[in-house]
Amino acid sequence: MTSDTTATSATATDTAPVFSAALPWVGLVALLFFVNYGSRAVLAPLLLSIETDLGLNHAQATRLLFLMACGFTVSLAASGFLLSRVAPRRMAAFSCMATGAVLMGMSAVHDHAAARYMFVLMGLAAGLYFPAGMATLGTLARQRDWGKAVSIHELGPNLSFVAVPLLAEAGLRFTDWRGVLAGMGALGMLAGITFACVGRGGRALAEPPSLRGFTGALRSPLTWLFAWLLGLGVAGEYATYSVLPLHLVESLGLAPGTANGLLAASRLVTPFAALAGGWVADRMGARRTIAACLGLTGVALLCMAAPSVALVTAGMTVQGGMTAFIFPAIFKELARCYPAARLPTVLSIATPASSLVGTGAAPALLGAIGQAWSFSAGFALLGVLALATIIPLRLLPPEPRR
Numbered sequence: 001m002t003s004d005t006t007a008t009s010a011t012a013t014d015t016a017p018v019f020s021a022a023l024p025w026v027g028l029v030a031l032l033f034f035v036n037y038g039s040r041a042v043l044a045p046l047l048l049s050i051e052t053d054l055g056l057n058h059a060q061a062t063r064l065l066f067l068m069a070c071g072f073t074v075s076l077a078a079s080g081f082l083l084s085r086v087a088p089r090r091m092a093a094f095s096c097m098a099t100g101a102v103l104m105g106m107s108a109v110h111d112h113a114a115a116r117y118m119f120v121l122m123g124l125a126a127g128l129y130f131p132a133g134m135a136t137l138g139t140l141a142r143q144r145d146w147g148k149a150v151s152i153h154e155l156g157p158n159l160s161f162v163a164v165p166l167l168a169e170a171g172l173r174f175t176d177w178r179g180v181l182a183g184m185g186a187l188g189m190l191a192g193i194t195f196a197c198v199g200r201g202g203r204a205l206a207e208p209p210s211l212r213g214f215t216g217a218l219r220s221p222l223t224w225l226f227a228w229l230l231g232l233g234v235a236g237e238y239a240t241y242s243v244l245p246l247h248l249v250e251s252l253g254l255a256p257g258t259a260n261g262l263l264a265a266s267r268l269v270t271p272f273a274a275l276a277g278g279w280v281a282d283r284m285g286a287r288r289t290i291a292a293c294l295g296l297t298g299v300a301l302l303c304m305a306a307p308s309v310a311l312v313t314a315g316m317t318v319q320g321g322m323t324a325f326i327f328p329a330i331f332k333e334l335a336r337c338y339p340a341a342r343l344p345t346v347l348s349i350a351t352p353a354s355s356l357v358g359t360g361a362a363p364a365l366l367g368a369i370g371q372a373w374s375f376s377a378g379f380a381l382l383g384v385l386a387l388a389t390i391i392p393l394r395l396l397p398p399e400p401r402r
Contacts, residue, residue: 032093032156033129033156033157034163036126036188039099046168049176050115053177054115057371061367062242065363066361068120068359071123071124079128079130086205087202087205091129091132094196097192100184100188101185103185106119136201139202158273161270162270162271166261167180169256169257217348222338224353226330227350228392230350230358234358235382236297241263244316246375252307262313269321269324286330286336288399290329290333299318301386302315302383315379334346337396
């Protein structure tokens with residue numbers, strides 16, 4: 001789940017249809033998530049081509065991702081207030097149409113300055129989707145079917161990790177990176193228009209966030225622990241994904257097509273990991289699941305720092321699986337630590353903060369380290385941070401005996 005996998009302020013009601021009847025409409029919302037996440041994820045396999053065409057170095061290219069994350073964070077933080085004025089269904093459709101329009105505009109960029117503005121606009125447009133999409137999803141499924149609905153929704157970003165590098169590589173055989181972005185932009189606009197015309201759910205406005213609750217959440221250490229856990233998860237999901245093509249091509253000497261193929265193959269496990277993560281957290285305990293995922297993620301990132309294609313490939317696969325696996329456990333632990341009334345307020349702080357860390361600061365840091373030393377050093381640093389994060393898990397309240 002990507003930063004993009006935050007919690008839900010909307011809850012399903014018993015007036016929603018049975019899940020078999022709701023499934024087509026849940027699938028349509030999941031398609032929006034696929035397109036929304038894919039609109040950002042497509043930039044990773046194209047980053048090398050964008051670098052070359054615009055004359056950028058690694059630090060400048062990854063700084064563009066940081067600017068996109070800044071726009072995404074601002075939009076995500078504002079969405080709680082916007083949803084009290086705009087119906088979630090309309091906002092989700094608008095977000096997909098807007099990201100499509102920005103991608104089409106991005107395909108016409110010819111200099112670094114224009115690229116900076118377009119990446120900020122991409123973040124602003126994409127950040128509107130997730131809270132609106134989850135609020136829409138919450139009106140489509142009954143409370144007892146909520147887990148199944150969220151699992152299907154989570155297939156959107158996890159499938160995009162597999163499909164987008166392959167689609168980008170296929171597109172580059174017929175056109176350049178500009179053509180690929182224009183095509184992805186057209187798909188985004190088509191998906192948004194389709195949902196606006198035939199989609200269901202998400203018609204009720206949300207209540208505006210409470211200022212008093214917001215201030216209290218800011219003072220809680222647990223809020224920032226969860227922000228860091230989500231940020232580390234998003235960094236593992238997005239930052240490593242964004243720079244891996246550069247690392248595989250420049251550090252290990254692979255051809256761009258081979259690098260994108262390996263990247264897609266390493267993410268084949270993520271849809272299954274996302275579905276299995278919640279099941280394991282229910283049986284093993286969320287806190288222990290988080291600790292195990294952090295440990296395996298740290299080891300995998302250290303393997304990715306090795307000068308061996310085999311070790312890097314194995315590390316990529318384990319790291320991608322653990323990133324998808326950890327998010328259900330994090331959200332289960334969030335629900336255990338906070339009552340339902342406080343959870344949206346906590347997430348209105350933790351989600352933008354984690355997005356800024358995971359999709360902005362982490363890619364920029366990896367790019368700067370890659371420019372100054374090597375991407376291997378950046379992966380090793382992330383691995384050490386993942387292992388060190390096991391220590392503050394002691395702040396979480398003890399789990400009940402099983």
